[in-house]
Amino acid sequence: AADLAAVTEIGARRFAAGWSLAELGAELGRPDSIFLVVPQRGYALARVVEADCRLLDLAASADGGGLGRALLAALGLAAKSRGCEKISFEVSAANARALDFYGKAGAKVVGRRPKFYYDGSDAVLMDLDLR
Template identity: 35%
Template sequence: MSGGPAMGPVQLAALHDRCFVTPRPWTAAEFDGLLSAPGCVLLTAAGSFLLGRVAGGEAELLTLAVAPEARCAGLGRALVGSFLEQCKAQGAEAAFLEVASDNAPALALYRRTGWAAVGRRPRYYAPGIDAVVMRHGLGPAA
C-alpha cells in the first residue's frame, strides 16, 4: 500500500476535503505537521490514503479517505489491513481510532476489519455528533 501514488500535504488535503464534512476536512498545514511528526504512517493507493501514527506501544488511525468514485472497491479495507500489519511490526500492541457515530460506512468497515467499540465521546464533532472510540488488539494479549 505504501507504494501508491506520492501524495504530499496539498494532495492529502484536497482528497480529505472531497471525503469529509464531519469531522471537518483537514488543511494542508495540518497534514504537513502530522507528516513531520515521529511515528507517522502514511499509506496510499489510487484515490485513497490512510494516515496514522505509532508511539509507545500504541497506534492511532488518524484518518482514512477514499475518493467517492473509488469506494466499495476494497481500498479502505486494504489500507486498514496494511496499517495494522505495519503497527504490529513496529511493536504496537493495540490500535485506536475515533469515528463519527453517524458514519455508518466507516463503522461497518472498521467492524469488518476487527475493530471493537470501547467508548464514546459525546458531542465530540461539530455539530454535536458523538465520536465512537474503537480499539484493535495487535499483541499477544489482543
C-alpha cells in the same frame, strides 16, 4: 508535495475542513507518524504512541474496490512492525458506514464521548487488536 496535495483533495471530498498542506507537512515531519498513500485514491495517516497506533484519518475512494480494507491492513502491518498491539480511533456515531466498515474489520467499541463532534454527535471509540 504532489502526494500531500492529493491527500488534501481526497480529505476535502469527505469533510468541509480536511487536512491542510501545513497540517499534513507538520504531521509527516514527526518520527512517530505512519503515512500510506495510494495517489488520487486514498490514504491512511496514524501516529504511534507506545504500543498504540492512533489512526488519525483513513480515506479511500468509495468505489467498493477494497482500498479501505487494504489501507487498514497495510497500516496494521506497519504498526505491528513498530511494536504496536492495536489501532485505536474514533468514529462519529452518525457515520453508520464507517462504523460498519470498522466493525467488519474486527474493531471493537471501547467507549463513547458524548456530543464530541461539531454537529452534536457522539464519538464512538474503537480499537482494532493487532495481536
